[in-house]
Amino acid sequence: MDQFQAIRVFARVVEAGTFTKAAESLRMPKATVSKLIQSLEAHLKVQLLNRTTRQVTVTAEGAAYYERTTRLLAELDEIDTTLANAQACPSGRIRVDVPASLGRDVIIPQLHEFHARYPDIQIDLGVGDRLVDLVSDNVDCVIRGGNIADDQMVARLLTHMAFKTCASPAYLAQHGMPQHPSELEDGHWVVGYFSAGSGRAFPLDFNRGEARIELFGRYRVAVNDSGAYLAAGLAGHGIVQFPSYAVDLYVREGELAPVLEDWLPGPLPVYAVYPPNRRLSAKVRVFVDWMAEVFARLETTPLDITVPSRRLGRAP
Secondary structure: OOHHHHHHHHHHHHHHOOHHHHHHHHOOOHHHHHHHHHHHHHHHOOOOEEEOOOOEEEOHHHHHHHHHHHHHHHHHHHHHHHHHHHHHOOOEEEEEEEOHHHHHHHHHHHHHHHHHHOOOEEEEEEEOOOOOOOOOOOOOEEEEEOOOOOOOOEEEEEEEEOEEEEEOHHHHHHHOOOOOHHHHHOOOOEEEEEOOOOOOEOOEEEEEOOEEEEEOOOEEEEEOOHHHHHHHHHOOOOEEEEEHHHHHHHHHOOOOEEOOOOOEOOOEEEEEEEOOOOOOOHHHHHHHHHHHHHHHHHOOOOOOOOOOOOOOOOOO
16 A cells, blocks of 8 residues: 555545545546555554445544644645755755866856856865865765776766877977877976875876877976976976867967877766765756766867966866
């Protein structure tokens, strides 16, 4: 027996005065209405209704049960309505953490679009390259690139972000154009990048056909911040790998030039990650859905922003 359905049917019988009228208003067979009332009485071990051939009356126990359950049903209907409205017009505060360049160059410039759709959502946006602990830092979701090491987390794939290898014109004028990735270990310089949290260095990745080369290269400077990584590349300290959406902006302005174009970096999977013990709320879900739209546009449309000369913060 569906007890909530039986309670609703019982309340309707009390209000309608007959099984026939209750069944008609509920668009249910009269036999189903009668069976549900019998099952409810058997479950409660009490008679709720007195039945005659002409009318139905409520017993004293039934009246008391009706009074209490109608309040419960009203509260349940209010909860359902509130949640339905929250799904249609979500509101409240969400805490989201994103990589530095993604926050500065992609999310923040386009947040007007998100807030036009969802004006009642307040976003606490953590922007930085240091990874946060979703549970201890009370973060609703994070946007992260690369494979998710913690298999306890729930992850939704948003995109595969394309990268390009590039260097400044000043660097290429001094050192020449590399012809093979191996030259980055002998004859050329890279800008190193290491994790702000663990200190682990990240290699550069090159793919051509079935061949794949992963190397760290030799460097004179390594950094742990995406803004500094870009600054070092723009200043001519070495070769760097950037997301294509960022590289294209600087290439158009003549501040960076693609290198090793026949050896492409592998695409980086980008995920929205949630704590496993929290149900994804409507307000977080619509933000993640919007992020998926933004990434889809990035694949086909350049960022619609003006990039001042020597602006920092383009690496992922």
